[in-house]
Amino acid sequence: MAEVLVVVEHSGGEVKKVTLEMLTLARELGTPAAVVLGGPGTAAPLVDKLSEYGAAKVYAGESADLDGYLVAPKAAVLADLVRSVSPAAVLLGSTQEGKEIAGRLAVKLDNGLLADVTALAADGTATQVVFAGSTIVKSQVTRGLPLATVRPNSLTPAPAPTTAEVAPLEVAVDDSAKLARVVERKVEPKGARPELTEASVVVSGGRGVGNADNFKLVEELADLLGGAVGASRAAVDSGFYPHQFQVGQTGKTVSPQLYVALGISGAIQHRAGMQTSKTIVAVNKDAEAPIFELADFGVVGDLFKVVPQAAEEIRKRK
Amino acid sequence: MNIVVLVKQVPDSSAERSLRTDDNTVDRGSASNVINEMDEYAIEEALRIQEAHGGEVTILTMGPEGASESIRKALSMGPDRAVHVLDDALHGSCALATSKVLAAALGTLGADLVLCGAESTDGRVQVMPHMLAERLGIAALTGARKLTVEGGSLTIERQTEEGYEVVAASTPAIVSVWDTINEPRYPSFKGIMAAKKKPVRTLSLADLGVAPDEVGAGGASSAVVEHSKRPPRSGGQKVNDEGEGGVKLVEFLASEKFV
Structure with a gap:
């Protein structure tokens, strides 16, 4: 079965819930393969959790360049990976970063984009809820592979333990992807409450x-x-x-x-x-x-x- | 600094919105159409930068004939001129094709800074600035709640799940803004009158060198296969608080296993 690439959302060394939901969804579409993109050392603490939820492989793209600039380098690495493995589908979280990477990927691959989906069927048909929740839309890409951003909390994540093989990715980032430089990241204390979009x-x-x-x-x-x-x-x-x-x-x-x-x-x-x-x-x-x-x-x-x-x-x- | 502001006309989000049954595109005929609210913040930000640094502010809109109303409304806030990309072949274009057309239009305008709203109230997809940046080979600073311009250097602050980020780039660049960035001005009577005389240039696909089969429903990279109205939620039980509303609420939550 072809791989389904799931771009991992993570924060503070932990896998975010939307990623577990995407891995669960990916199992219906093919063989889940997680893609971790971040600074050096990002992937190691995430691998166990990704394995627990069925990632057969973890592609680890690690470089200071992936962390130091807004999304463009991540999109570049991901586009190379898609070209080399020809996955059955690519899933990203419907978060600010997920959507931004997806937009760039769509242009790089000249591939249709299914935004903010709540479900994705094995035949590539996505379900979206639009216009203030009033309308349900079924849509498909007509060019390229199913490339979707998945709305958090759209399904219940279910574990499917396996042992992921970790595959390091070559990260060579062109200067053209280094135009928006992150100068500072400020973490604000938010206490013990769950994140708004992920909370049950x-x-x-x-x-x-x-x-x-x-x-x-x-x-x-x-x-x-x-x-x-x-x-x-x-x-x-x-x-x-x-x-x-x-x-x-x-x-x-x-x-x-x-x-x-x-x-x-x-x-x-x-x-x-x-x-x-x-x-x-x-x-x-x-x-x-x-x-x-x-x-x-x-x-x-x-x-x-x-x-x-x-x-x-x-x-x-x- | 020459600034182009992307303005999209959308169906009013406070009214009923739907997709057409014939071609699955947004029904613009029955809805009242307005400027995408977030774009007003982008216009305001452009005017403030112009006031501080000079230059020209141009509105760029892609849309049907009726979008000219929103263009006049945008101009009444103060921008100098507008460009309207208007072509029947554009109807039904996907985001990817839209970005191709807007990138071509931006190419003819040579802006130092492109400003836009962080999302539109109809699509809510948030991908356009990065799609354009990718095509134009310029920086995208997205989701700004604050923008600082110093010469050719741009710095934004943007909210993240963990806190916030400070991101910097040099012009030319595209910056998208949230509604936390400023408070848009209301058009003055003078502004409304002046807007009627401001130049609005119309560009067709041929003017931009984009082939009609690359856009519209025929050139779309994704397609709606079906759509339906979501059954409206029906209100459930409603009780008047007569001293034990809180207890009744918890009893309901317990019956649903939330407590």
Whole structure:
């Protein structure tokens, strides 16, 4: 069976969940082969996890050039690899970097691109959910191989232990790929909460939360449920919570098992970012708020009474 | 510094949007069409750079006849002129073909800096700046929340999952911006009047030396094979809080095994 290349997303020496999801998906399409691209020493700590999820091979592209410039060198190495192994498909995470590499790869190989897919069938047909979650699209590349970015949380990762063979890649990066130089990488402490797009539970606050201080209530419920914190655009624009946590159009798209909307009216732009969540729960004062049209369970009431009571009840049950 | 801002006309994201049933392309006929919101931030950033460093600001749009409305709206914010790539053969173009056409148009404009929104509200794919950079052999600095221009040096700050990055390049380059970068100005009455007289040059595929069979549905590298409306979610249970809304909420979460 032909290889399916899965470009590994990693952070701080750990494989990100979307990669495990892609390896799980790749097994349906061919033989999964992980591609690690990063600075020297990046691959070694990732190999066990990649093996556990069925990577028969780990291609290790390691060079300071891959780390020191924005995506262009990674796309160049990946294009060479695709040309030499002729894979059945190439999968990348539908993250900022994943999409950027995919865009460059599409140009280099003159290959169609399937963006932000939630499923990819063995015949190469991708499923996408577009227009604020209102429309389901099935599409295919008509030139080249299936090259797709996969939306995080689209499937449940399942282990399939094997022993990956590690194959180092030759990394020779041309000067033309070294035009955007990373001068500094700042890591900001984010605590123990899961990453927003990967979390299986997301608790979001909207304008109804009232101010930045009150977001502690949203954080408390998120922590009790082991979830990430999100915010509506109204809350972000009002300065209640930082932009990187914004859910919806002009923010992140999330697809968790459980989405809890607190004081969020549910404008279409917000729904664009959370409509594919499995279960949706809402608390809002306004019984007519559109969020209730999507909520599997809704409480019409004052979130400052309902949420503390819910938090207390969860603690009691623990 | 000469700046080109990429502006895309999109169906209004606050209204119902759909794909056409005849050719699976975005239905622009029934939707009200507007400037892609993120592009307004790119225009604003271009005007601020122009105010500080001089030069010209040009709007570049590829789209059907009706996109000229968005071009006038963009010009009313203050840019000097616009180029509209207009050709019937473009209908149904994929991202790859679009990048080929825009790259050809940019080639004729010779910009020091190309600015665009980080994503469009219809496609949300975020690939265009890197596709263009790849074709033009220039740097792409993407997802900027801050842009600093010093002579021919560009530095951006961009949000990452872990924190943020500072990335630098020399002109010519393409920079995409998020809505955190500035607050776009509203067009003034004077600006709206002036926009009516600003030059808008129309370029066809022949002008750009791109063959019609390289673009449009025929030249597309990917195709929609079918589409359907997602069944709307139906609201489930809704309770009024009469003192135990929080408990009821947790009971629901427990029944779904989240607690």
